[in-house]
Amino acid sequence: xxxxxxxxxxxxxxxxxxxxxxxxxxxxxxxxxxxxxxxxxxxxxxxxxxxxxxxxxxxxxxxxxxxxxxxxxxxxxxxxxxxxxxxxxxxxxxxxxxxxxxxxxxxxxxxxxxxxxxxxxxxxxxxxxxxxxxxxxxxxxxxxxxxxxxxxxxxxxxxxxxxxxxxxxxxxxxxxxxxxxxxxxxxxxxxxxxxxxxxxxxxxxxxxxxxxxxxxxxxxxxxxxxxxxxxxxxxxxxxxxxxxxxxxxxxxxxxxxxxxxxxxxxxxxxxxxxxxxxxxxxxxxxxxxxxxxxxxxxxxxxxxxxxxxxxxxxxxxxxxxxxxxxxxxxxxxxxxxxxxxxxxxxxxxxxxxxxxxxxxxxxxxxxxxxxxxxxxxxxxxxxxxxxxxxxxxxxxxxxxxxxxxxxxxxxxxxxxxxxxxxxxxxxxxxxxxxxxxxxxxxxxxxxxxxxxxxxxxxxxxxxxxxxxxxxxxxxxxxxxxxxxxxxxxxxxxxxxxxxxxxxxxxxxxxxxxxxxxxxxxxxxxxxxxxxxxxxxxxxxxxxxxxxxxxxxxxxxxxxxxxxxxxxxxxxxxxxxxxxxxxxxxxxxxxxxxxxxxxxxxxxxxxxxxxxxxxxxxxxxxxxxxxxxxxxxxxxxxxxxxxx
Numbered sequence: 001x002x003x004x005x006x007x008x009x010x011x012x013x014x015x016x017x018x019x020x021x022x023x024x025x026x027x028x029x030x031x032x033x034x035x036x037x038x039x040x041x042x043x044x045x046x047x048x049x050x051x052x053x054x055x056x057x058x059x060x061x062x063x064x065x066x067x068x069x070x071x072x073x074x075x076x077x078x079x080x081x082x083x084x085x086x087x088x089x090x091x092x093x094x095x096x097x098x099x100x101x102x103x104x105x106x107x108x109x110x111x112x113x114x115x116x117x118x119x120x121x122x123x124x125x126x127x128x129x130x131x132x133x134x135x136x137x138x139x140x141x142x143x144x145x146x147x148x149x150x151x152x153x154x155x156x157x158x159x160x161x162x163x164x165x166x167x168x169x170x171x172x173x174x175x176x177x178x179x180x181x182x183x184x185x186x187x188x189x190x191x192x193x194x195x196x197x198x199x200x201x202x203x204x205x206x207x208x209x210x211x212x213x214x215x216x217x218x219x220x221x222x223x224x225x226x227x228x229x230x231x232x233x234x235x236x237x238x239x240x241x242x243x244x245x246x247x248x249x250x251x252x253x254x255x256x257x258x259x260x261x262x263x264x265x266x267x268x269x270x271x272x273x274x275x276x277x278x279x280x281x282x283x284x285x286x287x288x289x290x291x292x293x294x295x296x297x298x299x300x301x302x303x304x305x306x307x308x309x310x311x312x313x314x315x316x317x318x319x320x321x322x323x324x325x326x327x328x329x330x331x332x333x334x335x336x337x338x339x340x341x342x343x344x345x346x347x348x349x350x351x352x353x354x355x356x357x358x359x360x361x362x363x364x365x366x367x368x369x370x371x372x373x374x375x376x377x378x379x380x381x382x383x384x385x386x387x388x389x390x391x392x393x394x395x396x397x398x399x400x401x402x403x404x405x406x407x408x409x410x411x412x413x414x415x416x417x418x419x420x421x422x423x424x425x426x427x428x429x430x431x432x433x434x435x436x437x438x439x440x441x442x443x444x445x446x447x448x449x450x451x452x453x454x455x456x457x458x459x460x461x462x463x464x465x466x467x468x469x470x471x472x473x474x475x476x477x478x479x480x481x482x483x484x485x486x487x488x489x490x491x492x493x494x495x496x497x498x499x500x501x502x503x504x505x506x507x508x509x510x511x512x513x514x515x516x517x518x519x520x521x522x523x524x525x526x527x528x529x530x531x532x533x534x535x536x537x538x539x540x541x542x543x544x545x546x547x548x549x550x551x552x553x554x555x556x557x558x559x560x561x562x563x564x565x566x567x568x569x570x571x572x573x574x575x576x577x578x579x580x581x582x583x584x585x586x587x588x589x590x591x592x593x594x595x596x597x598x599x600x601x602x603x604x605x606x607x608x609x610x611x612x613x614x615x616x617x618x619x620x621x622x623x624x625x626x627x628x629x630x631x632x633x634x635x636x637x638x639x640x641x642x643x
Contacts, residue, residue: 026064028057031089036126054316055240056085063090063213065098070331073216073231077339077373087179092127099156100176107185112161113149167193175203177213183228184221223375235334236323242315246305253340254280263304288355293348309347338373378589382576387542389569391558398436398563401425401464406636410458411605412474413598414444414481419451422602426610428633434560444481447488456492471609472497490524502531513611529608535591571599
């Protein structure tokens with residue numbers, strides 16, 4: 001911004017401060033007078049009204065010119081309309097009443113451009129703002145329109161759409177209004193540039209005394225490194241309180257709380273002679289597991305009365321935000337709200353997600369993050385020796401494939417003087433049998449060494465009932481054996497034996513497996529796998545309780561042949577999930593090894609090979625748009641006559 005522009009903006013701010021507050025329009029007033037929602041912006045087409053999301057009104061008005069608040073943190077669940085009601089309305093308001101430099105930051109460039117095209121262009125067109133869009137330039141011959149895929153220009157300001165991965169864009173100019181969307185999807189650090197949030201926020205320093213506005217908005221992810229949770233804790237941690245339709249007492253809507261109700265003993269629940277006072281969203285878990293959600297209701301914390309969801313709209317229109325802490329930063333407020341308040345997401349849907357998650361930590365995280373709007377706390381720990389040693393079946397000889405098996409995999413871990421490999425068989429729902437663990441000594445740097453030829457022979461080996469291995473993966477690592485692995489796979493792999501590499505993709509992406517091209521190699525691709533996520537899955541599989549009384553084995557149940565050694569099982573336990581502090585001061589939970597771990601790695605690689613096989617069958621045999629294990633298992637069972 002030029003010095004002249006700064007002076008004009010400062011003069012405007014001083015003049016505005018002299019105008020009585022009640023003569024300045026608020027964001028919510030602007031939205032209800034000017035905004036029209038089309039089908040791209042909302043499921044409810046028509047004039048905008050806060051009655052559909054009354055909890056948004058106060059938050060939106062924090063971005064009004066006459067409100068002293070400078071920073072707002074919103075930690076939320078899904079389907080609450082906060083982006084539409086708060087961020088978009090504040091953008092339209094600013095373009096109309098407070099034109100200034102603005103920036104909207106997204107986790108990546110594609111999201112930024114898509115949001116601008118679908119949401120913001122509709123906001124401009126449907127709110128009478130299109131005539132304000134113009135390129136500010138002294139060049140009369142310019143072809144600039146003021147509207148591109150990443151920039152809107154208007155008299156007195158602009159709105160940039162940028163990626164949190166691009167430090168150049170984040171540092172480009174001074175900003176008065178800044179929106180940071182889905183913070184927990186941002187990288188912790190951009191190369192050597194630092195924290196993208198801090199980089200973006202520093203762009204507002206020039207306006208710190210001139211009414212700057214910063215919005216931190218996101219669903220949370222993992223508690224130990226959630227960016228939005230950290231922002232929320234800085235503020236006054238507001239909750240939305242609504243009146244009970246029975247007793248009128250104000251309270252936050254919460255999911256089932258097993259005890260702590262304030263009502264009398266006459267409404268307490270008794271089980272095994274112990275009385276409890278639960279409150280929140282209540283349900284009969286057994287009926288819900290059978291698909292009957294008619295038991296879902298809400299129990300008041302104060303009177304113990306129960307009511308159904310049709311009261312939600314009326315009580316929310318009488319609700320109010322209440323701070324639950326003292327802000328650590330001046331002019332900083334923070335809000336938390338769960339999907340329990342959403343008028344488009346019924347309570348039974350939230351209960352369904354919880355019931356279906358069971359004890360699965362990945363599914364529970366989705367429930368906590370998206371439905372409760374809360375960060376999920378990962379537990380540290382690892383695999384216990386007794387947990388895995390009990391899975392050894394003394395009645396199962398090596399190299400014997402059970403009739404229930406649907407396909408076979410083999411994975412190899414290449415060391416300096418040997419190739420360690422393991423052969424697995426997989427059945428329905430990832431039921432897994434350890435067929436054999438083999439070690440081939442030699443010189444793995446020479447692809448013609450006998451150790452490589454022994455590993456290659458597994459591809460053509462015939463097992464029980466004529467079975468053969470369907471997919472083989474070899475860890476390429478990043479050391480002195482990498483080139484040998486690539487050369488071997490291209491020379492002898494025949495498209496069945498492929499190299500793999502373990503990577504740490506972002507925890508939010510949850511992309512377990514990805515196929516990448518290899519420079520200088522034409523006949524093979526590199527299989528990249530999210531190692532820690534696979535280890536989390538295996539740790540859960542190994543910790544499951546054995547079914548009793550003829551019940552079905554749980555998903556991913558493992559059995560190992562009687563030839564597996566105690567050393568093999570010990571190697572399954574040498575890694576622990578540990579909290580570590582990065583050089584930048586962030587806390588991460590990672591698997592850290594404390595000894596030889598080849599056995600654990602082989603289980604990871606085999607599970608990745610199983611996913612690769614399922615992917616290929618899904619896409620190239622069944623013609624599906626994406627990998628679907630259920631369809632593949634049903635297809636393979638039909639082929640083997642196991643349905």
